[in-house]
Amino acid sequence: MANLFKRISDVLTANLNDMVDRVEDPERMIKQLIREMEENVNSAREGVIDAVASEKQLARELDNQRRQSEEWHHRARRALETGNETLAREALLRKKEHDGIVANLQASWESSRRTSERLKAQLRALETKLEEARLKKGSLVARQRAAQAHEQMNRVNDHFQSGLDLNNSFGRMADKVGEMEARMEARAELYGEFSQVEREFLKMEVDIEIEAELATLKQDIRKA
Numbered sequence: 242m243a244n245l246f247k248r249i250s251d252v253l254t255a256n257l258n259d260m261v262d263r264v265e266d267p268e269r270m271i272k273q274l275i276r277e278m279e280e281n282v283n284s285a286r287e288g289v290i291d292a293v294a295s296e297k298q299l300a301r302e303l304d305n306q307r308r309q310s311e312e313w314h315h316r317a318r319r320a321l322e323t324g325n326e327t328l329a330r331e332a333l334l335r336k337k338e339h340d341g342i343v344a345n346l347q348a349s350w351e352s353s354r355r356t357s358e359r360l361k362a363q364l365r366a367l368e369t370k371l372e373e374a375r376l377k378k379g380s381l382v383a384r385q386r387a388a389q390a391h392e393q394m395n396r397v398n399d400h401f402q403s404g405l406d407l408n409n410s411f412g413r414m415a416d417k418v419g420e421m422e423a424r425m426e427a428r429a430e431l432y433g434e435f436s437q438v439e440r441e442f443l444k445m446e447v448d449i450e451i452e453a454e455l456a457t458l459k460q461d462i463r464k465a
Contacts, residue, residue, distance in 0.1 A: 286364060296356075
């Protein structure tokens with residue numbers, strides 16, 4: 242029984258925080274641990290019930306032997322009152338036998354009573370620890386859920402930040418495209434200016450050729 246209580250006490254006094262750190266699903270683990278604690282406490286409670294029952298049985302037998310001793314004492318007295326010493330001696334002998342049993346039972350009952358009281362005190366302590374574990378369970382589960390919510394929020398923030406980074410990238414890309422468009426427009430304008438100059442030179446060259454041909458034609462006419 243002592244080993245049982247020590248084992249249960251070790252389980253109930255275990256550091257739940259350290260145990261939770263070693264599992265992937267703390268809430269499930271805590272619930273399982275509480276169930277094991279409850280089963281162990283129930284086993285301890287049954288042990289205490291057995292010890293108390295044994296104590297009560299010893300107490301009843303002790304009372305019975307005391308009554309038997311008193312009864313044989315009264316019989317010995319009645320035998321003497323009637324002058325029958327032989328019968329009185331026999332009654333006293335039987336009384337002495339019961340007195341010896343009473344002495345043995347008294348020691349056993351006192352030891353059993355002390356054991357029962359000690360086990361009941363230990364059981365109350367275990368039940369208190371179990372209740373503390375249940376309260377700690379609620380706290381740890383709440384902390385776990387808060388941590389999960391915080392982790393989820395961090396993931397959302399990471400995604401949001403990624404979105405911002407992507408948006409910034411789009412902005413930079415838009416700026417780059419705008420720059421490219423501006424360069425293209427500038428190039429087009431510049432090329433357009435070059436084309437106009439070329440057209441003017443072509444017109445000038447055509448005019449020169451026409452004037453030259455006109456001059457040649459005039460000379461031919463004068464020669465004729």
